Amino acid sequence: MRKKVKVDPSDKYLIPKGNVFRHAIQEYFSGEHFKKTQENFNMRKYTVGDTKIPYRVINNWDKNNLLPKGLKGNMGWRKFTFVELVWLKAIERFRAYGFSLDKIARVKASIVDWDKNHNEIYPAFEYYVARACFSDDDPYIVALANGVGGIGSTEEIEIAKQKHFKTNDMLLISLKSIVKEIGLTPMPPRPLIWLSNTETEVLSDLRSGEKDEVKIKFRKNKITDIETSETKIGSATQEIQKLNGEDRMYGSILAKYxxxxxxxLRITKNRRVSDN
Known part of the structure; x- marks a missing residue:
């Protein structure tokens, strides 16, 4: 079993990551379900010729800090992993849309996080590439006009747009479309590990140890409401403020004297689920 991977992607200021993401990515890296996938993803088998990108272009990208560290050895280019190949194809798309090299480098710094302590993998980026390959989700690389970048699932991006983005003008690059371009067919039969975002949210509540009770309502085999209850000693005002501004949240607070x-305080929160 692989060690736990510490993931603190620098894109958190653009697309914040919560407990759902942290539980899901730890499940991906520490479980046995995708051990073979991780080995294949990190096997260096793609040459520069396989990328169909000219040597001079890749050299130029490297000089401008667009490529992950360690790809060029003393004798020339090493082979690329599948995850690195996906990033190379993403750079191609950025260039096709007119992004400057400086802006692409800024996006890269946000999403392609290098981790030499874990076989030189890119934890967050690899996780979303895996989702593009093995789930019905279509994760996107997000880039604003100034080069601020992020990566996330469709639902994460929608939530970030509503709460954090100051503009709706952005470039979205589909990881699933890149995977198809490379020649892989996404979405084999969906493994149980690929829970929906809502299912992962429920699992996060169950594992947190903070909830006294978790109730779930279903309709047509889909979760429609999640109710959690917990007992706290604290300020009722603070808890009420947490409920305010949450479009899909409602609940009650009962004080015991x-x-x-x-x-x-007995705090009961209900979350309406829009989709799975």
Whole structure:
């Protein structure tokens, strides 16, 4: 079993990552389900010729810090992994849309995170490439006009657009379309590990150890509502503020008093689920 991978992608200021992402990526890297996939993803078998990108272009990209570190040895280019090949194809698309080399380098710094302690993998980027290959989700690389970049699932991007983006003008590059271009057919039969975002959210609540009770409502085999209850000692005002501004959240707070003093708060939160 592989060690836990610490992932703190620098794109968090553009597409924030929560507990759902952290649980899912740890499941991918620490479980046995995708061990073979990880080995294949990180096998260096693609030559520069396989990329169909001219040597001079790749050399220029390397000089401008667009490529991950360690790809060029003393004797010339080493072979690329599948994950690195996906990034090369993403650079091609950025260039086709007129992005400057400086802006692409800024995007790369946000999403292609190098981890020499774990076989020189790129944890967050590899995880989303795997989702593009083995789930019905279509993750995207997101780039704003100034080169600020991020990567995320369709749902993560939609949430970020509503809460964090100050503009709707952005370039989205589909990882699934790149995978198809390379010649792989995405979405073999869906493994159980690829839970929907909502299912992963429920699993996160169950594993957190903070909830006293978790209830789920179904309709036509899909989750429609998630209700969680927990007991806390704290400020009711703070908990009410947390509920405010959440479009899909509603709930109740019950205060328990004993001998004229508040002992605890019983907080029940309900989340409406728009899709799975």
């Amino acid at each position: 004993e001998n004229g003093k508040r002992q605890s």
